[in-house]
Amino acid sequence: MIVFAAARTRAPEQLGPLTLTLRQGVTAVVGGPGDGVRALLALVAGRARCESGSVTVFGHPSSSAEAARATAYVPLVPLLPGHLDVAELLDVAAELRGEAGGRAGERLAALGVGALAKRATTSLSPVEARAALVVEALTSQAVSTIAIEEPRLCIDPRSMPFLLPRLRARAGEGALVVLGTASLRDARELGTDLLRLARGGVAAQGPGPALGISEGPVRLRMTTKAPRALLVELAREPAIGELASSGDEVTACGAQLTEAARAVGAAVARAGVDVQALSWEPAGGAS
């Protein structure tokens, strides 16, 4: 299990203090930019350090070599060593994790990307590079913690049909899989447990199907350089109730998320404004 004990970090984004435990299985962490999803994954993978508190992965500090040996992280922007081909990369990773190598072709074929074996890592496109790291993460027997950022985004489409079955299989074998995503739909389809983050804190946590779209009143927050124009259009939407504006941030309340989201979309289109950030929370509940 992964234990966060009052863990707080500011890089790559603000998170915490966070106290929670993630157990074996597939946990989907949902949140938008700035909510702390990337920071949580980085802490799990040992790529970020806690400013205070701690994160332990199966009993080892997340930044330790022991934890790193058993943790595989697939960020949205992967960093692969150059001047190797993909098969060599998998063999090197296997050796460093303390397992037998020489199965690179078989491992790549298991996720439908056997053709990448002899490709130089520097020649891979971003989707192919991510696929190579996903293969490494999901087919290594030495890995007990797998963290993937946006598992359905920017991954070689050849591996997509194999991804979910493989994730579930690894979780069934005792691995702890943490998926970070901004898509609630992806989270509900891929995760058996959901953790929703908002502004660096836990907004909700629970079994996947139970943590769905809010059916009650919601508050939507938008950041735009033209708040006045957006406010005018939002005021014309019957699904939008209370409106407020502070600086570049516009807050709109609605009785139901789906209707409110449609109304916001229509208002943004009519106003012709750029929305830099958009988030929602149950109205009256803490975020």
Next chain:
Amino acid sequence: MTALLRVPGLRLLRRRRAWVALLCWVALGLVSARLALQTLGPHAADRAASTFGGAILPLVVLSVSSGALGGAELRKSIAPFVAFGARPLRVLSGLLFVACTASMLVAAAVAFGTALLAHDPQGLPLARELSAFSTAAALGAAVYAPLFVFGASFGPRGAGSFALLAVDFFLGEGTGAGALLVPRAHVRNLLGGAPPLDLPQLASAGVLLVLGLFYVGLCAARSRRME
């Protein structure tokens, strides 16, 4: 551990840019040695030694070190392997071993060729000259390699190495106290040139060893920050 030796070795072998630079410096060194013999006669070996120690040797080692790093900054070179569970110090050790060994071999070979081409039959015996050149080159390379690997921990794409090359050039050009701190002056001394602070050659060899260990320590300190 073999993976940590294999990867920098593969990088060095496959990085075309490093090979092109290396061949340029080697060709320059050998041509200048030959020209020195044709124009200076009995003083050719001194001129060849000066050119080799002052320019060719550090440039050869810089090319080899950069190749072992894959042309990247030190952190980016090490990070992917730390991500798979290797300790930064172990990755660095493999990298330094390959960079030093390859640098020593290449430098010794180039020094051998330079001494051979610039040898004046009226001067020192050939075997002695070859031995002195090659030994000085290998020792100098073993010290330059960790210096440039340390330099690669600064600047975009390890550009700090070039800065340290410049520092070595300017400080090592003289014979004062500042020259003690960089390899250039000591290598020059070992090759028969002006010694820093009138140090005997054996003392310069000792200082070079100390400098080499110091630079390795600096690399280790930088790698610990990556944990």
